[in-house]
Amino acid sequence: MTTPVSPMLARLAAEKATGALLRDHGTLYLVDGRVVHAESPRSPGVDVLLTAAGRLPRAGWEEAVDRAGALGAVGRFLVDSGRLRDGELEICHLGAVFDAAFFALAPTAGPTRFRYGVAHWFGTVRPVDAETVERETRRRRELLDSVWPYPAVDAAPVVPRPAAPGQPVGARHRALLAAADGVRTPADLARLLGRPAFHTLLDVRRLAAAGLVETPHEAPPPPPAVPAWVGEVATLDPDIALLRRLRDALEAAL
Incomplete structure (x- = not known):
């Protein structure tokens, strides 16, 4: 079901x-x-x-x-x-x-x-x-993912990329690329062009799959938190106990 x-x-x-x-x-x-x-x-x-x-x-x-x-x-x-x-x-x-x-x-x-x-x-x-x-x-969700499974393009500004030599671009896509200024999102373009927003998303994903618009990179995960005392170890005379504590802290953070 x-x-x-x-x-x-x-x-x-x-x-x-x-x-x-x-x-x-x-x-x-x-x-x-x-x-x-x-x-x-x-x-x-x-x-x-x-x-x-x-x-x-x-x-x-x-x-x-x-x-x-x-x-x-x-x-x-x-x-x-x-x-x-x-x-x-x-x-x-x-x-x-x-x-x-x-x-x-x-x-x-x-x-x-x-x-x-x-x-x-x-x-x-x-x-x-x-x-x-x-x-x-x-x-519609399944269709979008089948075309280009990177939803980051859906809400990001549309940044055009130059077409490869001889690469065909249809009139509908040319109009969208002409309106894309690197600031407007797909929702902005849909309103500007008077097109349904889903169809605009679909066009943007097709363009991304063809290499004609950039796909934003996902933000890298934040670095793991390390106890404050770890940074102080370098200023101390190392001994076996401190080295073991440093090793344990690093292993726990990985």
Whole structure:
């Protein structure tokens, strides 16, 4: 039996709960145990995906939030006002949900909380089974590791490296490399380019595997602690007892 990505999410789905599941890296919104929205600070929201792609003017998004946010019906307003078609909204929103859920369900040592009855102002577009969200999250983790099993690139600034002579670089990757300035992280690049954050991570890992971006080295472990008296031995006349104490201390620290 597969272990749930989030045991609490599985329990909430079983009890058909409605509310907000809060975790360190994001929030999932549930209605009757199904996921209707997700957001994460590491993932661009629906607004970024729509406006950066030029599908919706920023003013149109702001009007929708102003007029329908308090009603929890921003998505419905975008369709009813003719700004988006049903299919467009559904595809964009599902992409944003799976993208944010991937980060919200990342392993964490922090607390997980659930606030019953809390709803998101965007409203419900197409509910997704919690099991489907977990399965997709697991699949994405495995895909990233199969491409380049060094997660340090996911949060570090993207530092491009020159391509080898004759090495092909596709247009999508060229755009990402052109925006990488050695300071922007994959999350920054996703927002700048208006792309889902997971897809940006996947591109960065593929570029790292191809040698086109640097993979940061992990910090070396701190040196072992040695008792203070060891440093004083050099200033004393050595005798057998001191040498044995020094040997024992060094062996214990290794």
